[in-house]
Amino acid sequence: MDDFEFRKRGLANPNDSSDDFRSAAAADPQRAQWLQDLQALDARVHAAALSIEVPAGLAERLKAHASEQSAPAATGASVSALPMRSRYQRYYAMAASLVITLGVIMSSGLWTPRPSAADIKFHDDIIGHMYRETPRIENATADLSMEEINQVIEAAGGHLRDDERIKSAHIKFANDCNVVPSIKGAHIVLEGTKGSVSVIMIHNSPVSTEFDVNDPRFQGKIIPFGQGNLVILGEKEESLESYETLITETFEWVI
């Protein structure tokens, strides 16, 4: 077995126990060491993959399915054997309960709309854009003028009002962005206290609800704003409220 064959089989399965693979490893100390290192990495991968926390009480909830589904059998009838009318009545009763419950929740102000699939796609595109732009942003050192910043923002259909707070902020990066391929957006970056704070303005369909970004590195919000969206993102440790206030109070769409 040549080295190429040995390594490709090792990478496909570091715990390959077939005789020819084990003999090939035993015959050459370098191969044995390579395999040992690979097995060590694999053990770490294994531990990491299995370290996902399983929600408490999940087994009980799954078993409850069976209890709920098999309950009619206690009277000697299976679910499918129930008379159709009875099954429909149950569905209507469930639907009615649902409508009433939703009505109570919505009228009580407890209703928080969830982002739609399109909103989540937009979120994922934003995060992908952030990771692609991060090297450029981290190297940015400019202190841009209002004219330079507004040139980029106006190309995206927006405008930053002349405001002392904006003027005193250190805006080190302003560029167009193509998060939504057919719509030119603007991406400006302010110097925050814990790193860069990105603001992205895109004149696309507003998301259905304001929602937080879900990412291991960045925190922030996607905010429906007029006929478009504002996205504010920073490092996890950054306090973003003041930036959100600053941008929402000084930015406007002009198209």
Place this chain on the structure above:
Amino acid sequence: MSDTPVLDDRRKKERYEALVDALYQDVYRYAYWICKNSALAEDLVQETFLRAWRSLDSLQNDKAAKAWLFTILRRENARLYERYRPELVDIEDQSIADSDENEPDQRMDRRLLHEAIGKLEKDYRDPLMLQVIGGFSGKEIAEILELNNNTVMTRLFRARGKLRQAFFPDSELTDDFSGDDTFDEQS
């Protein structure tokens, strides 16, 4: 003489509960690595076991239960989520079990590994997780993914190659097998 419906149902329930106890953790973790989101993963597991309960009679051999459940889960994911929602780019930090037994270095190592696994393309991560979490052989993975064995072996090889590159970018251990025909792949 055949058993009564009540007895049949009790046996079915016992069989189902044994299946849940034995496999729910692996099924959840695999679901998590498919969708990289704990809420979606739990929904997927619920749907998977609901379907499993309904068609439990079609499972002839309990030894095949894990592959059967993983296959149901993959189909449920495709049916419910995959076509409506692009894959999440990153995993959630809070999903990593934060055991007191783990040292900070160990926790950091897991976090980095989670990121590295999460960043693997789905085609590579999927067979790797089936091998690592499911303990399936190349042939079994090929059946679950409906691919041929060589394709699976190539994807496993590349998945580990990418992880090695992520962790040992400058090491002499880094392999450069960039050819497409590593295991005579046929899609």
